[in-house]
Amino acid sequence: MQIAILLYDRLTALDAVGPYEVFSRIPEAQVVFTGERTGPVRTDIGSLGLVVDAPLEEVTRPDIVVVPGGPGQTALMADGPVHEWLRAVDATSTWTTSVCTGSLILGAAGLLKGKRATSHWLALEQLPALGATPVSERVVFDGKYVTAAGVSSGIDMALTLANRLGGDFLSQAVQLGIEYDPQPPHDAGSPAKAPAEVVEFLRSRSRFVLEGAE
């Protein structure tokens, strides 16, 4: 089973590494990081380089495709090599997935038309223009399309998919292996749970949060 994770400049690191950390622990799974050019891409704030090992043209039949989000998503909304690759691999993938604003890229490539999908909570409103029905849930399945909410939700998406692929024991073993027993200091991880002033603060800086724009 091959899992292809798309990398591109100014992606959000955890969007890609969360699912990687889960999928790489599935026996028989081979994870490959792919992108337009081999070599390092830099993350959203530029302080981490992640390496593309295989160019898109060499990754032709992944079983699972993962599209992370991040500020660089805005540069991938126009048709081009990434959209062409996504449509080509989607034709034979078992699961086509995204994390955060990665769903906007999938949508722009025409793959979410008529589908229920999610995204970073600040980006949900952008989905209808791409033909998708926004759903405010952490992990959304519509047929073989699996979209996850913001950034850290890719961990839950991958565990949920591991559960479908290999059952309870597999996903529990992976979860215990990565000791995913979350205990954040606050219960503020969704707009419904965070204090209103925190939600408003991020809303007022929405373009910065999503696109890195000042």
Next chain:
Amino acid sequence: MQIAILLYDRLTALDAVGPYEVFSRIPEAQVVFTGERTGPVRTDIGSLGLVVDAPLEEVTRPDIVVVPGGPGQTALMADGPVHEWLRAVDATSTWTTSVCTGSLILGAAGLLKGKRATSHWLALEQLPALGATPVSERVVFDGKYVTAAGVSSGIDMALTLANRLGGDFLSQAVQLGIEYDPQPPHDAGSPAKAPAEVVEFLRSRSRFVLEGAE
């Protein structure tokens, strides 16, 4: 405020990227990835390259030091450049932290003598030989030493530290920004919560889980 994250061959990616994703969102924070040699290191199973941007000798006074874990930890238990660097930066750091088996490296460098500390649940028993008192908690503070449990716990460690550094609003804003509202398919992320057969399975494969040894 400078935050230095140590990279080395065969580290576990999420150990480093979890804290990175939190710390990089703190205003005024500068995250630097450091290691013995600049250029890519490969993660535990080899399928992801993360880039070291600054050699250890250029990172002399970080405010926060983060030592991730992973199979490559076993190669860093003997005295050498990494231990020397850790002792040097620890002399002036505000916080010296670890994720997963990164605490074993801190301990081997002599920094956890007489301290309460944690590690991956399968590695806790290795702490006493390094002079530390093992604590089975997700994030353990002892003075300026902050150790986190396995892999994903680095996210909680960093959010907890963000809370100490900048208060509730800051840590809530970062948490909502990365939409950290965990909803794994099972509540199996600690040995106390996972089914006994899953715990036993991982215990029986402890060396593989921690060290990648077959």
